[in-house]
Amino acid sequence: QVQLVESGGGLVQAGGSLRLSCTSSGRTFSRYTMGWFRQAPGKEREFVAGISWRGGVTRYAGSVKGRFTISRDNAKNTVYLQMNSLKPEDTAVYYCYAHYIDDYWGQGTQVTVSS
Secondary structure, three states: OOOOEEEEEEEOOOOEEEEEEEEOOOOOHOOOEEEEEOOOOOOOEEEEEEEEEOOEEEEEOOOOOOEEEEEEHHHHHHEEEEEEOOHHHOOOOEEEEEEEEEHHHHEEEEEEEEO
16 A cells, blocks of 8 residues: 655745655555646646656646745655745645556645735
8 A cells, every 4th residue: 555645835925935845655656657637626626737657748737837846865765846926726635646557645735825
């Protein structure tokens, strides 16, 4: 069973930055496709960013492209989401996602951007 633990959320003013981290307990982390999703109040969960198992391929939602960067450190079993130029509409619970045969989710971390 893979466990994902997110950290790094918090309250930030518009224009600020945060870096989210997600650490996995899995022994085959380097084989996982990883990603970040988010869910704002009253809205469905949406894709934010994804990264391939070696880190060579990344994808972003249009709303965050150019502002957010996903990266991974397989030696630390950790994936990161660097979020810059944050906007109030980025306010949501951010979830770490992993895929390797099955899908796995973290418990989520709250990001609140004040205007």
